[in-house]
Amino acid sequence: MRAIAGRMGMTKRESVAIAIAGSGGAGVMTLGTMLLETAARGGYYGLFTRLSGPQVRGGEAAALVRLSTRPTDCAPDAFDALVAIDWANVDRFASEIPLEPDSLIVADPKGGEAPAAIAASGAHTVTVELARIAKSVPGGRPNMVVLGLLGAAVGLGRDALAAAARDALADKGEAAVQSSVQAIEQGYDAAQPLQDRLALAPAVRSGEHWLLSGNEAVGLGALRGGVRFVAGYPITPSTEVLEWVLPRIMQLGGAAVQAEDELAALGCVLGASYGGTPAMTITSGPGLSLMVETLGLAVAAEIPALVVDVQRGGPSTGIPTKSEQGDLNLAVYGAHGDAPRIVIAPTSISDCIESTQWAVTLAERLQTPVIVLSDQFMGQAQCVIEAPEPLETTGERDSGQRGGPAGAKAAEPEGGAAPAAYKRYRLTEDGVSPMAVPGTPGAAWIAEGLTHAESGTPSSSAPDHIAQMDKRLHKLGSYEYGSRWADIEGEGDRVVITWGSSTGPVREAVARLAAEGMPLRLIAPRLIAPIDAQRYAAALNGARRILVIEQNHSGQLYRYLHAHLETDARLEALHRPGPLPFRSREIHSELRQWMQS
DSSP states (O other): OOEEEOGGGOEEESEEEEEEEEOTTSOHHHHHHHHHHHHHHTTOEEEEEEEEOSOSSOSOEEEEEEEESSOOOSOOSSOSEEEESOOTTGGGGGGGSOOOTTOEEEEOGGGOOOOHHHHTTOOEEEEOOHHHHHHTSTTOOHHHHHHHHHHHHHTOOHHHHHHHHHHHHGGGOHHHHHHHHHHHHHHHHTOGGGTTTSOBOOOOOOSOEEEEEHHHHHHHHHHHHTOOEEEEOOOTTTHHHHHHHHHHHHHTTOEEEEOSSHHHHHHHHHHHHHTTOOEEEEEOHHHHHHTHHHHHHHHHHTOOEEEEEEEOBOSTTOBTTSOOOOOHHHHHHOSSSOOOOEEEOOSSTTHHHHHHHHHHHHHHHHTSEEEEEEEHHHHHOEEEEEOOOOOSOOOOOOTTOSSSTTOOOOOSOGGGOOGGGOOTTOOOSSSOOOOOOTTOTTOOOOOOSSOBOTTSOBOOOHHHHHHHHHHHHHHHHSSOOGGGGEEEEEOSSEEEEEOGGGHHHHHHHHHHHHHTTOOOEEEEESEEESOOHHHHHHHTTTOSEEEEEESSSSOHHHHHHHHHOOOSSEEEEEEOOSSSOOOHHHHHHHHHHHHHO
């Protein structure tokens, strides 16, 4: 972080990170959302993530807000302030809210001492009588006092904070709005102890910007891609995708189903897709495990399907509310037999839009399931992003065409040929066969999971089995995926490869090293499978050492690349499991040592 000198010698920051903690019902999530929204309307970038315990409802919670004058999509190195509305079990989050000696702990003096795990940071404590101030306002709540306190500390206007309260609480009635506005005012006036400690530099953002979560971004990308049917079963942390898509897909003339389980959800998706409608399901790791057999059906029957996996800590039930990149092996290899599919990993919250839209297009063009690997960090975080440009391609099906956005479609048999002449699984040069919408005259076909001949008729013939397997592998391996396959940045003979939500902190760390005169090359692949060996070879040209960084216990991308890449460079790994997110300073330190070794 770089400080900026302002008027009268006051130091202002380009970035400030604040954690707000409290027990269930204290309203910390509402507070975090309103703080981010107010800052966003004031021209700042920001990121809001949340911490919660394993309880279904209630329990300890923390809102983590990072505000910045520049785009930001990763966790801060440390928090500049921790505001405790109360101390109920906040110590459970100590490792996830790193503090430093120059950080602030803001708490009510009547709320007791900070837990030892928090106090051990050496952070300076500032006391503010939050409960007393809240009680001075009829119907006042401490979280609104804290909103005013923090708004004043970072430099947000009173009117902007009041407007945020009116927008957020309008459905609770005028009395609730007025009491909240008054509590914000009281908190604003009580901010003197924080004066100049958390002040942000003036915002310089311009152009249209959006505030959305990764789960919302995935839903938007799917709808932009042409998805008009969605089926899912609620599972943390992916449920918000289904909730966000439901009303919007109905407005677009589509449909949504909450299935009885994950198996049924993917079955519904294959049925809708077979019927001619681009379709999607959303899940997390346990649900993806249950879908494995049906994924094999989608591969064998060559039915387009989008499967979004918002990864969480595993195995088994694991840690549903925390992030981890542990599903790569399942996404790439999860099947009996050989069942190649496409796996896409967005590199940021913003990229969730375009990568998901791209995934729909690939599923439709190549008649295959495509798995999108998001994760809890991206999915449930809210971020201020630049308004994205829509991709030119779309997954809408245009019946009667073999090419086009929807991929291989079948017209009626040429020359009035008999229906038997239609070969749904015909062996073609590019591996993509004609696919008719059911009801097309003379083009009936069976979506068959059994090994089949070109006609779709079940077959146990070795030539048919091998030919269809070769065709399915060839169409994925020979497709031209274009430049979107990866972000490639920087230069040097040392290369860092990372993926998914690890990209943000790694990119920030690489930028710091470049500023210190230690340049690195960064590759962040979106296309995980199939692996494009030729593009990797070009991207790695001249590399002597390669370090793969990821958030899982076994180094899944590292082992995957080690198995498939042919390179003379030394391939090394830096990996650890969740739930703690990577931080730029941590990666910077590891990379510095690696560069000097």
